[in-house]
Amino acid sequence: MNLTVNGRTHDVESGPLATLLDVLREELGVTSPKAGCEQGGCGACTVIVDGEPQRACLTPVGALDGASVTTVEGLGAPESLSPLQQAFTHHYAAQCGFCTSGMMIAADAYLKRGGTDDREAIQEALAGHVCRCTGYVKIIDAVAAVARGDSFDLTVTAASAGMTNLGGDV
Amino acid sequence: MTQATEVLFPTSADEAVAQFGDGSGVTVVGGGTIVMPEITYGRLAPTKALVLSRAGLDTLDVSGATVTLGAGLPVARLAELAQDVKALAQCALNVADYEIRLQATVGGNLCAGEGQDAPRGDLQGPLLALDAQARSVGADGASTEPLEEFLGRRAGRLLLDVTFEKPAASAFAAIDYAHTHEYTVLAVSGVRTASGETRLAATGLAGFGTRLRSAEAAASDPERAGAAAVADVSLGDDALASAWYRERTLPVLVRRVLGELEESA
Numbered sequence: 549m550n551l552t553v554n555g556r557t558h559d560v561e562s563g564p565l566a567t568l569l570d571v572l573r574e575e576l577g578v579t580s581p582k583a584g585c586e587q588g589g590c591g592a593c594t595v596i597v598d599g600e601p602q603r604a605c606l607t608p609v610g611a612l613d614g615a616s617v618t619t620v621e622g623l624g625a626p627e628s629l630s631p632l633q634q635a636f637t638h639h640y641a642a643q644c645g646f647c648t649s650g651m652m653i654a655a656d657a658y659l660k661r662g663g664t665d666d667r668e669a670i671q672e673a674l675a676g677h678v679c680r681c682t683g684y685v686k687i688i689d690a691v692a693a694v695a696r697g698d699s700f701d702l703t704v705t706a707a708s709a710g711m712t713n714l715g716g717d718v
Numbered sequence: 719m720t721q722a723t724e725v726l727f728p729t730s731a732d733e734a735v736a737q738f739g740d741g742s743g744v745t746v747v748g749g750g751t752i753v754m755p756e757i758t759y760g761r762l763a764p765t766k767a768l769v770l771s772r773a774g775l776d777t778l779d780v781s782g783a784t785v786t787l788g789a790g791l792p793v794a795r796l797a798e799l800a801q802d803v804k805a806l807a808q809c810a811l812n813v814a815d816y817e818i819r820l821q822a823t824v825g826g827n828l829c830a831g832e833g834q835d836a837p838r839g840d841l842q843g844p845l846l847a848l849d850a851q852a853r854s855v856g857a858d859g860a861s862t863e864p865l866e867e868f869l870g871r872r873a874g875r876l877l878l879d880v881t882f883e884k885p886a887a888s889a890f891a892a893i894d895y896a897h898t899h900e901y902t903v904l905a906v907s908g909v910r911t912a913s914g915e916t917r918l919a920a921t922g923l924a925g926f927g928t929r930l931r932s933a934e935a936a937a938s939d940p941e942r943a944g945a946a947a948v949a950d951v952s953l954g955d956d957a958l959a960s961a962w963y964r965e966r967t968l969p970v971l972v973r974r975v976l977g978e979l980e981e982s983a
Contacts (some may be wrong), residue, residue: 564725565767567754587755588818601817605758606750610725611771654817676815 549613553578554622564610568602569593571609572619580620580649584678591677594650595619601657620649623656631700632656635690638700640707643681651677655691665692724766731878734773738876740857744768746876748790748826751818752838768876775825775878783884789825789877793841796824805888805907806844812892812902813840825877828852828869832925835957836901842869842927843907844890846919848882869926885909887982891974893922893959893967903959904967906930906947908975910983918972920947922964924954933972940976944969 549560553576562571569586572578572595584592586605593604596618624630629637632652642648651674658673670691671684679687689706701709728734738744745764747753749771756762775790778798785803787796796810813819813827827841845865852868854861856875865880892905904922911917916937918930933947947968953961 563723564727564769565723565757565764567758586758588751588814588821591815591817594817600820602821603751603817606754606818606821608725608747608750608754608767608769610727611750611769657816673816676817 549610551576551609551612551614552616554618560609562609565608566610567605568595568597568607568609568612568617569604572604572617578619578621582646582649584646589676589678590647591650591654591674592647594653594677596622596653596657601654618653620652623652629702630656631694632659632690634700634702635694635698636687637702638704638706639686639690639693640705641683641686641690643679643683647677647679647681651679651687655687655694658691659694663691663695665695667692670695723764726766726768728768728770728773730774734768734770734775735855735860735876735878737768738855741855741874741876742857744876746770746825746829748823748829749792749821751814751822752826752830770823770825776823777879784881785884786879786881787824788879789823789828791824792820793822793824793827794819796841802884803844803848803882803888805847805890805909806841808890809840809844809892809905809907812890812894812905814901824880828865828880829872829875829877831873833901833956837903837922837956837958838901839926840902840905840921843905843919843921844888844909845880845882846927846929847888847907847909847917848885849909849917850880850882852880853878866929883911886912887979889975889978889982891971891978893971901958904964904971906968906971906975908979910979916976916979918943918947918975920951920968920971922958924952924961928952930972937976940973943976944972947972 581604582592584590588603588606595604624633670688726737743765745767747769770790775788777788779786793810800807830838850865852865854875854877887910889908893903906920909917918933921927930947930950932950933943936943936946953964
């Protein structure tokens with residue numbers, strides 16, 4: 549069977565019941581999807597399969613013969629980050645980073661289906677994604693900023709740009 | 719383990735039935751949301767896996783007042799029934815999260831065994847209240863029977879589809895946590911038919927979903943119906959809630975559903 553990952557087609561040698569997550573990470577070396585809970589609950593392994601977000605840990609790879617998979621590496625490149633990647637950088641929306649690729653994939657799918665900057669709608673769209681650093685506010689800030697069409701200055705973070713002197717030497 | 723497993727990808731419902739055979743030793747994989755973690759964690763080592771993703775069972779047919787849901791229909795697509803069968807669409811939206819609803823299937827939701835730590839089978843509630851008919855195959859051949867009977871003997875059978883009539887009104891109420899990835903603690907679904915019959919069912923119980931027949935008999939008096947519902951169910955303690963808590967919240971949900979049905983009438 550073959551699988552196209554971020555535009556590049558691969559022959560897959562793993563057995564058909566191997567998870568897409570294992571194939572991506574162990575066979576193809578695409579490591580942005582994280583092996584978190586491996587039972588669908590944390591969202592860290594989420595990738596886009598033929599246009600829809602899916603949990604790679606729940607997907608038997610044999611069901612995907614000929615499918616197209618996009619991981620966070622496929623959203624942009626280091627020299628040309630996608631607006632969502634720029635927003636996560638500018639809004640400091642990653643702490644440890646473990647949930648970030650799953651969050652970005654879910655947010656990308658949300659925005660592509662016409663998602664707005666409504667914070668409740670963003671929360672609902674990201675409801676299957678757990679951030680153990682509890683950095684949800686900045687993640688939602690970042691997604692809302694892209695939905696609004698903001699542009700981002702990557703030389704500063706939103707926090708530093710908005711920092712005010714609270715009366716002491718800071 | 720994976721190399722020794724015979725994995726089949728039927729490309730039609732007929733082929734799925736043929737490959738399922740008498741069901742002996744067959745592990746059915748619908749959306750994978752329940753089976754795949756069992757395999758990953760070594761709790762299940764299938765000798766023969768029947769993966770239904772290409773079997774053409776992902777159908778949603780509405781023909782006049784009759785609705786048929788293929789067993790492979792993603793749970794997310796039940797949102798399309800929001801106008802006609804509100805309880806089913808609401809219940810579906812209450813299942814897990816956006817991505818899981820895209821992957822999980824109606825058949826998997828109905829057929830999965832009882833969960834060890836939390837109740838499963840949310841869709842059993844509205845489909846029991848809708849008095850759905852389940853079409854399946856197994857060792858004794860093909861059968862179409864009330865979902866309630868099917869659920870009692872679903873192990874070893876391959877569900878093909880469920881069919882029901884659109885109700886005049888329906889309602890859904892659930893107790894669940896404000897949490898990112900939630901399981902339903904307890905839920906009640908209700909249906910009012912065109913002839914005025916009221917049917918109620920609950921999920922989040924010990925075992926699978928249950929019709930609340932004592933409550934149905936008292937449906938004209940929501941207070942009495944709520945109290946009567948407790949006699950219809952078997953409640954358990956699990957990671958989400960105690961039987962004590964469920965016993966006290968079940969009457970509340972029954973009253974809410976009956977109240978909403980009354981408003982819809």
